[in-house]
Amino acid sequence: MAVGESHFPIMPRIDGVRLGTAMAGIKKPGRRDLVVIEVAEGASVAGTFTRNAFCAAPVHVAKEHLGQGDAVRYLVINTGNANAGTGETGMRDARASCAALAELAGVAPETVLPFSTGVIGEPLPMDRLVAGLPQALEALGDDQQAWQLAGEGILTTDTRAKGSSRQLELAGATVTINGIAKGSGMICPNMATMLGFVATDAAIDQALLARILRDTVRKSFNSITVDSDTSTNDACMLMATGKGPRLATDGDLAAFVAALQEVLVELAQAIIRDGEGATKFVTLDVQGATSEDEAREVAFTVAHSPLVKTALYASDANWGRILAAVGRARVDDFDVERVTIDLGEVRLVENGGRAAGYTEEAGSTVMAREEIVIRIDLGRGEEGAVIWTSDLSHDYVSINADYRS
DSSP: OOSSOOOOOOOOOOTTEEEEEEOOOSSSTTSOOEEEEEEOTTOEEEEEEOOOTTOOHHHHHHHHHHHTTOOOOEEEEEEEEOOOSOHHHHHHHHHHHHHHHHHHHTSOGGGEEEEEEEETTSOOOHHHHHHHHHHHHHTOBOSHHHHHHHHHHTOSSOSSOEEEEEEEEETTEEEEEEEEEEOSSSOOOSSOSSEEEEEEOSBOOHHHHHHHHHHHHHTTGGGEESSSOOOSSOEEEEEEOSSSOBOOSHHHHHHHHHHHHHHHHHHHHHHHHTOTTOOOEEEEEEEEESSHHHHHHHHHHHHTOHHHHHHHHHTOOOHHHHHHHHHHSSOTTOOGGGOEEEETTEEEEETTEEOTTOOHHHHHHHHTSSEEEEEEEOSSOSEEEEEEEEOOOHHHHHHHHSTTO
């Protein structure tokens, strides 16, 4: 189940990036579950990672390899097994996967970054992973099919591959940005709440690339939530091959960042649309706050409310649940008389209670829609924030109850 129609986009070739997949049988036979991404020598690579204290072994190793300053040449991603909660064995396996790919590709192990997603607490089946690497390397390509198969190869409970692409003219040349992501459940921001791999042919130094990624992740992958659970394995990687033009002016940089933000937002929203059991795509737009952090606090408090989320699933215009969630957000000196809440075009709350013109029929009409906007104005400042969430359905419970079956 997913909200709205989705078609994997056209992904233009990016000079300096190739992707290959394999069916390694890591969890189930007959599905793509191993992906290798090759980046050109000299490319810049930046990443953001989960802040979960029990972060997975591949997260530790990827951060360690990035920190050593060696030029990244390969990324290896497996699904079906998170290699998290696996202790020293998991660390050895993450390093061994890098070493195995490095030997096949003729590079140093420190130039390989590992990523895993799937069941937590189970040892990684290294024999199957290593056996699948030659097939993934042999399949390396840079065309539309390579991007789409890689998008399919990183999925777990997702129902569809997620991709986004933009092209823009900079410094007299065409710059391309392609991205794929996976994520459906265990989605709550504390970094990026999923796996995302984005590449461009622009020439960008690593320090600038890292700053750009941090800024754009905040208003994309860190602005979504399905179920308030932060994964052990989250990572978002941005690769700049340098085969295209360098961002020579402030205008070039601003245009590139805007296009990258569009790619990341589209991927983040695709995760919410494909949230486990989701039937609604919900935008929470909070304005009139004293700071962006305050606006995000209110938005996420509403988005994480099981009562709000189940009302959304039932198309029940129980607006009191939204009001109660806003009121319990950690905001100092809240003046409820100034707060307004709108459900789509329908005013729900003003002057500390139900809006005078509100009718149950009008509220129910909006709640029955597949896409819903909830606008909250705190009436206390000039700052705001937008996040995206989904409803909470019977299917969400079933998917997660049967996850290891």
